[in-house]
Amino acid sequence: MRALVQRVSEASVTVDGTVIGEIGVGVLVLVCAMQGDSTREAEKLAEKLAKLRIFGDTAGKMNRALLDTGGAALVVSQFTLAADTTRGNRPGFSTAAAPDLGAQLYEHFAAHLASLGPRVETGRFGADMKVGLINDGPVTIWLEIPPDGGEKISD
Template sequence: MRALVQRVTGAEVAVDGTVIGRTGPGLMILVCAMQGDTEAEAEKLAAKVAKLRIFEDEAGKMNRALLDTGGGALVVSQFTLAADTRRGNRPGFSTAAPPETGERLYLHFARALAALGPAVETGQFGADMKVSLTNDGPVTIWLETEA
């Protein structure tokens, strides 16, 4: 699985003009299931995200994790993280998991992250979503598990 994790002061996702998910201080996480991924990769990625030390401690060092801060997470599916741009100018997405698998693993990731403690809200799989956020830092981290 792949994830793009952003430390935020706030983020929200809307579908058809209605906000369906939001978080205050915490993480905005874009997630993509890749071909061959299973629930095990989703759980491994959730554990990594929850323990990723990208929040500042009292000394101003990135030394605290989401679990330490009490922050929340907004998890949004984003199959375009599977983009292959090695040839030509049009990205290919053939390495992304099929939609039914992608949705299952995206939701499994969100549930696994919530089970670790943070409040988690989600977008709507397959919908045309409008995402807004305020990146804090900015801090943006790319994570990937091996299938």
């Protein structure tokens, strides 16, 4: 599974003109399930994110994690993180998980992250979403948990 994590002062996601998720201080997480991913990768990614030390301590050093700060997470599905741009100018997305599996893993990731403690808001899988954010820092981190051959969700 892949995620692009942005430390934010605030973030929101809007569908059809209605805000469906918003947070204050925390992280905006754009997440993509890849072919071969299972619930194991979703859980490992959530655990890595919850403990990722990207928030400042009293000395201004990035030594605090989302769990330490009481911050929230806005989790948004983003299949385009699977883009393959090695051939030509049009990205290919064949390495992304199939939509049904992608939706299940996205929801599992968000639920597992919430079970670890932070407040989690979400976008809507497959919807045309408008995402707004104020990137704090800016701090933007790429996370990837490669498939480990664990048990898969059946289609």
